[in-house]
Amino acid sequence: MAAVPPPTQGTLDRHNITGTYVSGLSSGGFMANQLHVAYSGLFQGAGIFSAGAYDCAQNSLSTALNACMDTLTPRQTPAQLEQLTRNRAAAGSVDPVQNLSGDPVWLFHGTGDNTIDPAVNNDLATYYRDFGAKVAYNNTTPAGHAWVSPIGPNSCGSTSSPYVNKCGNADPVREMLAHLFGEVKPAASTVTGKLVQFDQGGYTPGGNPGSISMGREGFAYVPRACDTGPCRLMVALHGCYQYFGLVQNALMDKGYLNEYADTNNMIVLYPQATTMAGNPRGCWDWWGYQSAQYPLKSGPQMTAVVNMARALGGGGAGQPTSTSQPTSTTAPTSTTPPPGYTEVVTAAAYQHYVARRITYSQYVTLGGRHGYNTAFPLYKCGSGWTDRQDCTPI
Structure with a gap:
């Protein structure tokens, strides 16, 4: 058998x-x-x-x-x-x-x-x-x-x-x-x-x-x-x-x-x-x-x-379902959203995610589920993320 x-x-x-x-x-x-x-x-x-x-x-x-x-x-x-x-x-x-x-x-x-x-x-x-x-x-x-x-x-x-x-x-x-x-x-x-x-x-x-x-x-x-x-x-x-x-x-x-x-x-x-x-x-x-x-x-x-x-395609083909730890601080030259993604709360969130400065979980928490819109500065305050400029920039 x-x-x-x-x-x-x-x-x-x-x-x-x-x-x-x-x-x-x-x-x-x-x-x-x-x-x-x-x-x-x-x-x-x-x-x-x-x-x-x-x-x-x-x-x-x-x-x-x-x-x-x-x-x-x-x-x-x-x-x-x-x-x-x-x-x-x-x-x-x-x-x-x-x-x-x-x-x-x-x-x-x-x-x-x-x-x-x-x-x-x-x-x-x-x-x-x-x-x-x-x-x-x-x-x-x-x-x-x-x-x-x-x-x-x-x-x-x-x-x-x-x-x-x-x-x-x-x-x-x-x-x-x-x-x-x-x-x-x-x-x-x-x-x-x-x-x-x-x-x-x-x-x-x-x-x-x-x-x-x-x-x-x-x-x-x-x-x-x-x-x-x-x-x-x-x-x-x-x-x-x-x-x-x-x-x-x-x-x-x-x-x-x-x-x-x-x-x-x-x-x-x-x-x-x-x-x-x-x-x-x-x-x-x-x-x-x-x-x-x-x-x-x-x-x-x-x-x-x-x-x-x-x-093998686990997590979905071509989509950023990874929540892996940041491995690089070098930003990519392109800020093009992943395939099939159309809108997002902030472009800064996406840019920080693809640069591996934040995890995908943090990206989702910030509303970054679907792509790219207008940017605003993103800062880290303690364990959270905000647009307050009196906090430490990423």
Whole structure:
């Protein structure tokens, strides 16, 4: 029951993406949550197998192991992590928390999972609910620590390579997609799309994926329908010991996402982490082994995955849906609005946005949703933005 074709070398071509979502297992689940929180203007929902609340690890391996997997030492409460998120949103290092309200979030924790303590997964549910997300939580399936699929090669209670389990007739993948999308068509019996293998170096800061514990190759499953029509995008993040260099295409082949991709017009992006010093298991960075900025929009792995999603059209083709951190203070020579944009409260807001002096969130707050009009000076006063000239200019 091969569920993925042999890969073909290619690039991440732009498609008509109507919605962008993220999912993951274990370290990939923590990473999925980080991406959803930090880039909530881009990701519209998340499906997470066995992980904890945003930045539970607090940039500490000891905390990750003893408080966010086991519960041997105290951990931050959901309320504390929620306030941390608000503080970071106010500073612009993650997107506004208001974006999470109403987002569909699907969570899973198997009753046989002894890798992540149930209380930690429960914290994730509380965290999302407190921000107003629409949470569905499957915590009654007798699964071990694994992604669960109707064609998984391992027994339900297993916690062993390649960490893809089968639990009778249970189909958590269908549950997840139905919750995220509102409805889902039955999975295809045979996949007919293509698996594109691409060089992740084109999307990683500095062009060297190995330097941030990411593999050289990444993959994207593209159904035939997505070559000509609108599709959703699902970013699927593997867990530790589950990267391509170790288990090859096990998750892509047995995870059961591609079967639903074919019948539900969904591209599946499979970014790949790998090993490096401090990360012998090939985990995604959710405790700071590679960068202290790991849970922020400026985190190197976060940036790389988002670059891949945008290359495929995530966030809308050609429109400034990015809320990324400012990276340059050099203004462009042109102030032409983005394609399809016709009016705006202030041209200054647009000019400051394209010069990366303000985030897209701030641009929208100023009324800058649709383009270009007459300019007036824009100044920063404390944490706000105004036309008062007695404040410090940007």
